């Protein structure tokens with residue numbers, strides 16, 4: 001019985017290591033619970049009657065998971081809390097100013113922070129209030145045109161449980177903004193703001 005438990009725990013921990021390396025660390029409640037139980041069981045077995053080799057996947061998974069968490073917190077601490085109206089004006093000023101960039105990338109991290117490439121050097125911001133998905137949709141609507149199909153596609157993808165980024169780029173000839181969706185590197189889970197009737201579920 002002990003061998004079966006040892007192998008099962010090792011499989012869960014190796015799966016966790018591979019998931020973290022692939023940018024999908026266990027962060028949701030159930031995934032963290034399974035991960036914690038596997039860690040606890042592996043350590044308990046390794047230090048009592050189980051095989052010592054269980055320490056290797058246990059330490060590797062724990063170290064990677066913690067490193068991932070520290071990197072995430074470090075990035076989040078650099079982001080400034082900003083009033084959405086002020087940030088909206090800042091993004092639109094960047095996009096429509098005298099020397100606009102060729103590309104902007106906008107999206108929402110699983111924790112609710114805005115990811116913005118091409119606007120701020122720190123690469124993002126945290127909204128002081130309001131839904132960050134509604135924010136990026138409004139900005140895209142303003143730049144690309146109202147009722148843009150890409151916004152509808154974004155909502156469908158989020159509802160399907162996969163996060164996406166808006167890849168905004170300007171036409172070479174007309175200089176107008178166009179938008180596509182691009183995959184997110186790292187955790188794919190979309191943010192679910194409980195207070196937003198559009199993006200809560």
Ligand SMILES: [Zn+2]
Pocket residue numbers: 131132133134135193196197198199
């Ligand atoms: Zn929303």
